[in-house]
Each structure stands twice: as C-alpha cells, then as structure tokens.
Amino acid sequence: MSVVKSIELVLPKDAVYLAGSCIKGQVVLTLNSTLVDPIVKVELVGRGYVEWSEETGASRDYSRDIICNNKADYVHKSKMFPVKDNWLSAGSHTFDFHFNLPPRLPSTFTSKIGHVFYYVQASCMGREHILAKKRMYLWVQGTSDFRRENQSPLFVETEKKVSYNCCSQGTICVQIQMENNTFMPGERVLFTTEINNQTSKCIKTVIFALYTHVQYEGFTPKTERRSRVESCELLRQEANTQIVPFNTTKIVSIFNLPPVLSVSSDMQEGEIMSTQYELVSTVHLPWSLTSVKAKIPIIITSTLLDSDSCQMQEGAGSVSHEQGLPELSAQTSKY
Structure with a gap:
C-alpha cells in the first residue's frame, strides 16, 4: 500500500482566468502513514505547439511528407511547500497557493x-x-490592447445576378448591418441580414456562420x-x-x-499562430446551383488587467469541444 492515499487540487469550478490575474487554490494531500522528508510542490505551466504535414513540390526527386512544427513556453512557475520537522503524519494536509499569470498570454485553444x-x-x-501527482487544466483568456470607443454602425452589401429556368435571370442582394463589429468573449453578437429577392423563385434557406x-507558423527539419x-x-x-419572389425580408x-x-x-x-x-450570411439557391454570400470582419478583444489586480471570471460556463476548445480534465497519477 502506498504511503500516499490521494493528492487533490482545489480550484474554483468552471473558472475562466484572465491573463494578468491571480490563480488561488489548495493542494490536499492525504497519507496512509507517516512520510519522512517529503517534497510537496505545485506548478503552473502554459505551453503551445503547432504541427502539420506538407507534401514536397513536384520538382523534388522524391515524394514524402515534411513535418512542420513550432512550440512556445508561456509560463512555468513552481512553489515548494515548507514541511515542519521534515515529516508529515498520516491523515490530510492542506497547502494554500497562488500564482500570478503574466499579462501577455494567448487564450486556451485547440485544433x-x-x-x-x-x-x-x-x-x-x-x-x-x-509518490503521486495531480494535474488540472485551466481556461485562460488572453488580452489585447484594442479599444472600441466611438465605433460607427457597419454595413456590407453583396449583389449577384443568377440564372434559372434556362434563360431567366434575376438578382439577389444580401446586406448585413451591425451596430459595431468588436466584441469580448462571452458577449452577444447581434446583426441584421436583409435579403432582396429579385427573382421569380422562392428562397427557403439562409445560413449564418x-x-x-x-x-x-512552423519550421521544417531544415x-x-x-x-x-x-x-x-x-x-x-x-x-x-419563405422569401417570396420580388420581395425583401429582414432576419435578426x-x-x-x-x-x-x-x-x-x-x-x-516569435508567435506560433x-x-x-x-x-x-449565405443565401442558398439550389435552383440555380449557386449561393450568395455577404461577409463582415469581426474583432475579438479582451481588456487588460491592471498590474496589481487579481481578478477571475467565475461561473462563466463550460465551452464545448465543437467550439474549437479542448475539453479540460483532471489527471491523477500514483507512482
């Protein structure tokens, strides 16, 4: 039987940590028997890496994939807890810790x-x-310097002439209107799409994405x-x-x-991504085997913290794997 029964990390559930904020938690170590000369440590680690394969060009005299990769280390801090008299008795022992995140960090991301x-x-x-270790992954939200004061409403328009019924033609006009195009994570993006159908066909499907x-950015082995x-x-x-012929519809x-x-x-x-x-906004026109798209750039920003502040967005909710972010988990190992 191992002398260590368990080691646990206590951190706020579903917390999103802003770059520059403070991570506070506890390590709870439970022992089956007395442990002499223990080393109890907690670490904060942040890393990034990219990797993909590229085929060699046709001018090469051989054919193989080239592995392109890159990596970055964003933060690595550790704390060793003092142990009185260099021994711990059987039972549970709690150690408090805190780490300050650097002010410049990329957000948690996976693809x-x-x-x-x-x-x-x-x-x-x-x-x-x-003897044992426990790892918990964190949501970290990066920050930027972009300011969004004094923004004006935005408007984009796309018009396309389409053919149908052999010799018939008409135009589809798609417009997107927004009060602004700069948002912070967790906010609502509100926009209006106006579709002007100047054809004799009905429009049944519009996709917003x-x-x-x-x-x-990566490097080859050379x-x-x-x-x-x-x-x-x-x-x-x-x-x-059901956008009927020669009619205009607005969709919010x-x-x-x-x-x-x-x-x-x-x-x-020096950045890896x-x-x-x-x-x-895409209007699908199956009767003409084409589509009409209107596009508008969106800016995602996040406010920088003051250097002496220690903030955390609690209860922000989980983010699904489908949204391009990893499913965070905890891992425990005993040796």
Whole structure:
C-alpha cells in the first residue's frame, strides 16, 4: 500500500482566468502513514505547439511528407511547500497557493494543428521518487490592447445576378448591418441580414456562420519557415425562410460567443499562430446551383488587467469541444 492515499487540487469550478490575474487554490494531500522528508510542490505551466504535414513540390526527386512544427513556453512557475520537522503524519494536509499569470498570454485553444494549454500540477515526492501527482487544466483568456470607443454602425452589401429556368435571370442582394463589429468573449453578437429577392423563385434557406481563420507558423527539419492558414466554423445558425419572389425580408440573428476565445491579432515575430474572425450570411439557391454570400470582419478583444489586480471570471460556463476548445480534465497519477 502506498504511503500516499490521494493528492487533490482545489480550484474554483468552471473558472475562466484572465491573463494578468491571480490563480488561488489548495493542494490536499492525504497519507496512509507517516512520510519522512517529503517534497510537496505545485506548478503552473502554459505551453503551445503547432504541427502539420506538407507534401514536397513536384520538382523534388522524391515524394514524402515534411513535418512542420513550432512550440512556445508561456509560463512555468513552481512553489515548494515548507514541511515542519521534515515529516508529515498520516491523515490530510492542506497547502494554500497562488500564482500570478503574466499579462501577455494567448487564450486556451485547440485544433487539429495547434494547441495552447495551461495546467496546475501538484506532486508529492519521497526520498527517491514521485509518490503521486495531480494535474488540472485551466481556461485562460488572453488580452489585447484594442479599444472600441466611438465605433460607427457597419454595413456590407453583396449583389449577384443568377440564372434559372434556362434563360431567366434575376438578382439577389444580401446586406448585413451591425451596430459595431468588436466584441469580448462571452458577449452577444447581434446583426441584421436583409435579403432582396429579385427573382421569380422562392428562397427557403439562409445560413449564418462565424468563422475563425488561424494562421500557423512552423519550421521544417531544415529550419525553413512555413505558414499555413486553416478556417473553421465556430458558430452556426440556419433559418428556414419563405422569401417570396420580388420581395425583401429582414432576419435578426444573435450569436452567444464562448467565454474563452483567441483575440484577433496579426502574426507577430516569435508567435506560433494568429487569429481573425469573419461573419458570413449565405443565401442558398439550389435552383440555380449557386449561393450568395455577404461577409463582415469581426474583432475579438479582451481588456487588460491592471498590474496589481487579481481578478477571475467565475461561473462563466463550460465551452464545448465543437467550439474549437479542448475539453479540460483532471489527471491523477500514483507512482
């Protein structure tokens, strides 16, 4: 029987930590018997990495995939707890800890190519080896300097001439209107789509989607720089409409943003990824084998904390795996 019965981390449930804020928690160590010369430690770790395969060009005299990758270390802090008289008796022992997150961090993120993750890990070591450890992953929301004061309403319009019934033609006009296009994670995105149907056909389906465009930076085994852009659908709504011929319809839509999102950014030197967002309204026209799309850029920002503040957004709710974020979990190991 191991001398360590269990080691647990106590942290607020469903908490979202803002870059620059404070993480407070406890390590609860339960022993089956007396442990001499223990080392009880807690660590805060934040890392990111990207990896993808590229085929060689046709000019090469061989054919194989090139693995492009990159990585970054964002934070690594540790704390060792003092143990009185260098021994712990059987039973439960509680150790308090806190860590200050750096003010500049990317948000928790995962995709098929890239990952940014943060975790707190507690461990107990005897004289020679680790007896037990526990890891808990964290939601961390990155911040940006972008300010959204004095924004004007936005308006985009797309018009397309479509053909149907062999020789018949008409136009479809799609407009998107928004009070502003800058939002923080967890906010509501409210927008109005106006569709002008100047054809003799009925429009039955309109799709609204928020897309994430991520640019990844990596290196080949020969240290050649490579980049790759991947787009994914973050949020989606479908409206079943009956927009009759030669008529105009307005549709008001609302997207509730996840509480954790990568902030909008351009690629900077030394970064492994950057993110852009785009709102798209799509009118499907199966009778003409085409579609009409109106697009508007969306900016995701997050407020910086004061250097001496220690804040945490509690109860922000979980974020599903479908929204492009990892399913956070706790892991316990005994050795």
